[in-house]
Amino acid sequence: MSLITILSPEFEADAPELVPMAARTVPTDPVTITIIDNAKPKAKELLGYIAEGLRDRLPVADVVVHSKSAAGKPIDADVAEMLAARSHLVISGLGD
């Protein structure tokens, strides 16, 4: 039997630094919820339905919709910062 050395074809990188989850708290002051409509059919309607459902659980002051140009296009970093600054809760992510 003979030994062979083979190289890994996979992406290799140092494990990312772990970031702790934000504290799970129940807000008492009115909150702004932002929905990221990813432009898939019915995305805005479905996520909006979820946001409205949260009114029973949270003191929702406002539901804001941000619509992306296309599902596959990422949100620019400055837009993400803006959404984070104005929102207490952001709902994103939707498949077909």
Added chain:
Amino acid sequence: MTGSLSLEHGDAMEEMFERGWTDGLPVVPPTPELVQAMLDHAGVVATDVVGTVPERSRTVTADKAAINAVMAGCRPEYFPVVLAALAAMLEPVFGAHTVVTSTGGAALCVVVSGPLVDELGFNSYRNALGPGNRANATVGRAVRLVAMNVLGARSDSLDGSSLGHPGKFTMLVAEEAPPEGWDPLGVELGYELEDTTVSMFATESPHQIANHLNGDPEGILLTFAAAMSNPATYCVGKGHEAVIVVGYEHRRALAEGGWTKPQVREFLAEHSRVTPEQLATGGVLLENTKQNDMIPGPDGKLGTVTGPDDIHLVTAGSPGAGWSAYIPAWAPKVHSVSATRKVAAPGNGLPLN
């Protein structure tokens, strides 16, 4: 630093299957010697960066490209073509993050145009889209293995294809020299005749087009347009890029009939426009979203391509009864746009433009 394994020769294949490194078919064990031969031929070093996919924090380096090219079965001479394909695929306009993840199941369709088609032995003639040629099969396969192993596009991970299709194993179109009066694809895209270019398209599987009896150029083009107007194709009426592989009899009839490539594109762009009623006969409803706002134009129709320049005519195939192929993009241009790179000469490093 690339990880390695040392194991019994006879165990290598099963180990690679076990680790999920293959596409389901056997691969060539990527030994350091074989990988170095790839890098040396292209004139790149292991850490050279071919491109990145920022959305998933993944970088494709030359060594990973070479390892996957070895596994795919590439000869070192093919590696500059693989690098050009990967560099094009990793251009932001191509949207690799979405392309290799979407439920639509896109192929990474490689189109090679220029002198290297013959010099490296690609098959652009008989059975041009079929099996049996090492260059065609392995270059396309190398690109897919990079997507799987480096970008993480695997069925149990970030490849969300509902069905996929066989073109996701490998899909490469090598361009046969076009008839007199027609420029090769690379020249049409602004490169020189002596350049070899690689264009990347995210596509569905090829849809074969048959027109065996009609030698009239307009009749042939109406058949092409009918294929493009099929309501069952996702992009119909939504504005996408299309590749049309123009087969032997069809390209001869068109060129000898005096049709130029721009005239063919113009005709097809116009005649592939569809009405909402045409789509309704196929049971297809109009999508009205920000990404696909299907509002008919003043003529009451929707464009299947956004304009004539979105139709890429590539000549391939041998004499037969009269076959061509329509290869639609997997999604409209808002999601992905084709990208092209010139193949760098051996020893000259990464493809830069």
